[in-house]
Amino acid sequence: MSTTRRTDDAKTPADFWFDPICPWAWITSRWMLEVQKVRPVEVRWHVMSLAVLNEPRMDELPEEYREKIADAWGPVRVCVAAAAEHGEEVLGRLYTALGTRFHVQGMPRERATIVEALKEAGLPESLADVAGTEAYDAEVRASHRRASTRSARTSAPR
Template sequence: MAKEQSERDAVPFWFDPLCPWAWITSRWLLEVEQVRPVRADWRIMSLAYLNLVQREGKGLSDDYRNMMTQAWGPVRICRAAAEHSGRSVLGPLYTAIGIRFHNQGRHDDPTVITEALAETGLPESLAAAATSTEFDQLIRDSHDEAFNEVGLDVGTPVLRIGGTALFGPVLRRAPRGDAAGRLWDGLVLVAGTDGFFELKRSRDRSVKPSFE
């Protein structure tokens, strides 16, 4: 019999709703929940904080800088939602936002947030958090929990396995079923290896994320 969610090993997963690669990895982690005794523990990081503050905006194009400025909004709303209803709301809200941003391609649609809040049973008033700095310190605290360990030369996704925080896995599409479980098993092996530091290959920039 599968373990109840409360009996499963928590896997902290840091996301920014804007990142398509984190979105794919998050969908893989949900697949892993179906075949391994783990559960996703959703946490937030901020691409805006990482790129504009910690990295001081170095090397950013004007377009990317503008996108990072706009990236504050969704993550602030996620933090406000967690304060309103508890951290357990982050998973459903992330899914509601992510489907609209990534699967439906509605990045510039201002109704995405209000729709996602309504779908998750949250008040529309939380949308006002997008332009407020009220929760920024809490965002930084959550962000720093991951990035103080993995470093500033990576982005999202970040997850923690057995006490070891890792950047990735970065995937073009989310493996399903047994394939999702096998990838998880490999990461557990890597994370549990004493002295493990890095495993990476360069990404072909022509490869685009697939949200199938």
């Protein structure tokens, strides 16, 4: 049996779009980290927003889900601010710190939890201040639009 060995160290980029509150994105992201360990893949993290995605149909959603969506703004604002101020390379570790708290530990999506995650990710806790403001909403929308546009381009039938 013969095997072909890669002769270069090039890694295939895998763009991963996430909203920190989405449990399905969380599960898939952990799988992608495992893939990255055994395949020549480099995960590049990007923010999308369930709040932006669901804006046009908020009136159609159950009340419980609308409340969750309202709480979704804070974590995505913090992620976008972190990337804007410290570079996109911080997103992987910030997402891991937030996701572990939200999805594994069941911690609330509140400022104290976000501050803990920022500290773990080596980022200033002052970034948590943007969670309750609209200061980065244009950037959140732009990042989400890039996810939507990219998805439409890559999933269209060929």
